[in-house]
């Protein structure tokens with residue numbers, strides 16, 4: 001198959017793409033004033049338009065190339081430009097472009113379900129497909145509610161999740177999300193979504209800062225406390241990421257998930273491992289619960305399943321949760337037209353073939369310490385407070401004072417992240433994330449294909465931009 005990689009710079013109407021984007025495209029989580037013209041009070045910046053990708057590099061419409069330090073959006077595990085995946089999509093579209101999973105099935109979804117069940121730990125054998133992570137989270141909450149209704153505990157409907165965590169944007173998933181600013185415009189949301197502290201050890205309560213294990217037990221016990229407070233007969237599920245993305249890559253302290261599993265079992269509450277980011281090699285295994293040694297009741301996943309070459313997500317549930325749906329007239333009255341789309345499922349199969357054939361999980365497990373060491377090398381900069389994460393997934397927390405760990409206030413953070421860092425990093429050739437949904441952090445989640453020379457390249461770009469940031473402060 002020959003693939004045309006030529007680039008157009010105008011729409012079919014002859015309008016420059018940047019102009020048409022400004023006038024017609026509604027960006028996701030996008031502050032549009034940045035792109036509005038200065039005549040109307042905007043900043044007059046051009047929307048960055050990315051036209052091509054190859055390996056870990058992307059190119060914009062002006063021909064400039066950048067290091068994709070975020071794998072698009074924590075997604076492109078195998079790197080850009082993999083023609084095998086384009087070919088898998090074309091072959092599937094030619095054979096059967098679309099058919100739903102509503103009482104019917106198609107081979108691509110069946111093959112993929114069997115494969116995901118084999119990767120998943122324990123008896124997580126039942127795969128419900130979605131088009132992305134938020135829908136998977138939404139599905140998991142609905143399943144938890146219906147499961148308890150079907151098994152004689154209809155009052156169990158509430159969910160517990162962690163502060164600052166992001167779990168998606170549908171109303172249910174957004175209720176589980178712990179970022180007040182993302183929720184406020186849409187309130188009232190779904191009732192019954194309770195928050196507990198996250199596992200950010202760098203900002204652990206003072207008395208726990210020298211003992212990560214004790215901190216992990218403390219954080220896990222906040223879940224037990226919330227269940228007690230709400231009443232175990234009202235709580236259905238706990239939603240946790242293996243490594244929490246939002247807030248800047250909080251890994252679980254040693255012993256944390258062991259204690260959480262114990263708590264969930266003792267109160268009969270389901271443990272949902274939201275692996276939208278962490279699955280498919282991001283941490284080093286197909287499912288990150290394996291990296292941290294726990295077996296959840298449900299896994300939610302998406303992104304890296306297809307490396308983003310086509311949209312797909314999944315909720316993978318245990319046999320126990322599926323059992324009541326095997327009988328009589330019962331069904332899970334829930335679904336999406338494009339859930340488990342044949343083209344996406346075929347692409348996911350080809351993507352998983354690549355991950356296996358190229359040993360990407362082993363690569364991440366082997367090279368992660370070298371990646372971390374490169375980033376740790378930035379700690380001499382007076383703005384770098386913490387470097388944390390796991391696998392190929394790291395956050396660098398920026399602080400005003402490394403001794404006191406004093407953070408930037410809202411205005412300073414706005415000036416630093418939006419006013420300077422995001423743009424400066426991109427101009428320096430690094431696409432990554434500068435985020436202040438918790439304390440200010442830079443986040444990295446590159447394709448899993450990179451190695452030591454690229455770690456050094458990332459660290460070099462970060463060093464020069466962060467040095468400049470220090471001078472500006």
Ligand SMILES: Cc1ncc(COP(=O)(O)O)c(C=O)c1O
Pocket residue numbers: 131132133134135137166167168169241245274275276277302303313
């Ligand atoms: C942990 C987690 N859950 C859910 C979502 C939502 O996924 P999607 O954007 O595919 O709906 C995300 C997105 O980044 C995520 O990181």
